[in-house]
Amino acid sequence: MDCLIWTLSRLEKKQLFAKVRKECFVDCGQRLLNCYSFFSDLSLPFSSTLRLLTISQKQYRSVLSQFHDKNPKNDRTDSKGKEKILIGSLVAGIFGGYFYFYKQKNVAIAERKKTGFGAQARAGKFREDLPIYSLDEVDKHTANDNRIWVTYKEGVYDITDFIEGHPGGDQIMMAAGSSVEPFWMLYGIHENEHVYEILETMRIGNLSKQDQDQMTSDMDDPYANDPKRHVILKPASVKPFNAESPLVLLCENFITPNELFYVRNHLPVPDIDPKSYALEVEVEGHNRWLTLTLEDLKRLPRHTITATIMCAGNRRSEMTKIKPVKGLNWGAAAIGNATWTGVRLRDVLERVGVTENEEKLKHVQFEGADFDVAANNYGASIPLWRAVAARGDVLLAYEMNGVPIPRDHGFPIRVLVPGVVGARNVKWLTKVVVSEKESRSHWQQNDYKGFSPSTDWDTVDFKKSPAIQELPVISAICKPCDGDTVEVERGHIAVKGYAWSGGGQKIVRVDVSADRGETWHVASLDVQDSAEPPRHWAWTLWSVRVPVVGGSEEAEIWAKAVDSSYNTQPESFANIWNLRGVLGNAYHRVTVRLATPP
Structure with a gap:
């Protein structure tokens, strides 16, 4: 088979060594085919043009050096002979990999012909011929010894045998025991018929629709009804749940997938029925108030912005190296960027007579549906000027990245105050109060404030420091x-x-x-x-x-x-x-x- 390489032109030979495909690796006569570029081309004729996977000059030199090291000088052939052997081995490996994936492709094509649907249309759809598994069952399969399972939409897949030859094996393992969907949002190369075809050959079952029932079985636990989270999130605390994604994933995409967006909860996550949801809007001391349902809010003009939210404690773990501090040990991933859609807060406030011309009222207070054991709801406030400014873009948001806001991020309504610390972006919003005073909430008055490096817990006075609003660069x-x-x-x-x-x-x-x-x-x-x-x-x-x-x-x-x-x-x-x-x-x-x- 090595003689086939010599059918290439001199220019094609030169290109073979000049192009770079870092995903491809050659080791002394064995060609490991684990490169997306070839995988994506399987639908094309494998003609005499030989659209081969290639390696860089540096990789080629490295392999040739290894070849020399393993073959004593007196046993080596001449220079051209060595190159011919090496190139022949490369081509043999390519053909071997091609026939392996060709076989897998034929299995997928046969399945497509049997069902009459394209792979992308079928992938993750419920199949009556397969068993049903819960997320808890899937979560037990995270290593080779008991098989590695992942989910995609309604499907459950055993990917154990596939991981070793996959160029993104490390990333796949991050999804072990959970969903691969947020990772596929980061790596758009998976939006490919062949990928869906191969995926369905690993299908072993369906994902249970009753998973939430298991999560609410212990009603004595106030956190029993919290939503299921993606296993990739690294918890800073479990109850309440606070977590960030691996830092290495953050820069993969401008928009952070909802499942990978950091979670900051102070209390148990409320479970709000959108049909009975009501938002109270009040002007304190002026006998002006308004109640809006979710549908009322959605009938107001929509507005969409792209905005980053960051926790005030982002990168706290670095600060603790100087001296211990009080707070969750966040890394540098307590931050995320998303598109947010909702109604402008200024449009809502206009309905109760509050505009930019207001002089006496100074603050807008927010209250969430989450509450502590003393029945104190989470609350915060922002200056009124920010809430009513035409360029302030403060939203009562009901969509995050084009879908209803997930429970962990404030379903059905959260305040989105762009450019301001996450603590003021109140989730599960139930009440808006326009007032002369800041929120009386603990989180506004006795937390989320900055102090001198010389201030300690014996000398701190939270009343003397303003609440954090805008965050620094x-x-x-x-x-x-x-x-x-x-x-x-x-x-x-x-x-x-x-x-x-x-x-x-x-x-x-x-x-x-x-x-x-x-x-x-x-x-x-x-x-x-x-x-x-x-x-x-x-x-x-x-x-x-x-x-x-x-x-x-x-x-x-x-x-x-x-x-x-x-x-x-x-x-x-x-x-x-x-x-x-x-x-x-x-x-x-x-x-x-x-x-x-x-």
Whole structure:
């Protein structure tokens, strides 16, 4: 079979070695076919043009070097002979992989002919010929020893035998025991007929429609009725549930999938019937009030924005390295970006006579349906000027990323206050009060405030510090993660991350250093919303290749962002430490090990 390679033209041979396909790997005569590009081309004729998967020159040299190492000099053939053997092995591997996937493809095609439906239309649909499994049963299958199961829509799949040869095996394992759907939203390559065909060959059952019944069996537990969460979320606490997704996933997509959006709950999640939902709107002391159903709200003009929400404690775990603080040990992923649809708060307030011309009333208070053991509802407030400003874009949102807001994120209505700390974006909204005073809620008066690094719990006075509203500029490195081993390519390493600033400011620059600030390199702002300040509510995704010192075994990468008001991040957490661990926006730093290819 190796002779087939010589039917290629000189130019095609040159292209074979020049193109880069990092997903493909060759090792001394064995070709492991685990590359999406070939997988996507299986529907095309495998003609004499030989649309082969290719490797880079560097990979080729590496393989050739390994070949030499394993063959003593006196046993080697001449240079052309060695290359011919190597290329022949490459082609043999390609054909082997092709025939393996061709077989799998034929199985899928036969299934399509039998059902009469395309793979994408059939994937995840309920099948009466298969057993039914609950999410709890699926959750038990997360490792090879008891098989690896995932779900897609109504389907349950055993992917154990598929993972080893899949180029995204690590990412698939993140979904083990749960749904693959949020990951497929990040990696659009899965929107492919062949992928759905292969997926259905691994189908073993249907997902139970009665999963929620099991979750509510223990009615003595106030959290028993909390919604099911994706297993990829890393809990900072379980009751109440607070969790963030792995940082490495955040920069994969400008829009954060709902299932991977960080969850910040202070209390049990309410279960609200949308048919009986009612929102009370009141002007305190003026005998003006209004009650709106969910349908009433949806009849008002719709408005959609793209906005980032961030917890005040994002990156708290870095601040605790200076000195312990009180609060959940968040990493750098207590943040997410989504599209939000709802009605403008200013339109609702106009119906009770409150406009931008109001002078006496100063605040808008929000109350959620979640409550503690003393029956105190979660509450917060924002300044009235922000609520009624035409450019404030404050929403009573009922959709998140084009679907009804999930329970964990405030179904059926949450306040969306773009550019403001997440704590003011009250979920499960039941009451809006226009008042001369701030909310009296604990979370407005005795939490979510910043203090001097010298203030401790013996000297703190929450009354003397204003409640956090707009958040400062921040950035984080998503790839590589702290402790990762990174390949050095031509003296550089690749770095990716996010940056965001509160108050509607836009990120104008991200600076990255790999030599502790001696030199800085300006990152490319890869994905950024088109809105201009002061209505720029979404984060920015960035990337950069930074040089590293030759021969070094490790590097410490720093990142800092600059917004459209030229605010930038402080250098050290020591200078901004505070006893609640909030407003943590110092330079983001990760230490990585450097791997230089042979």
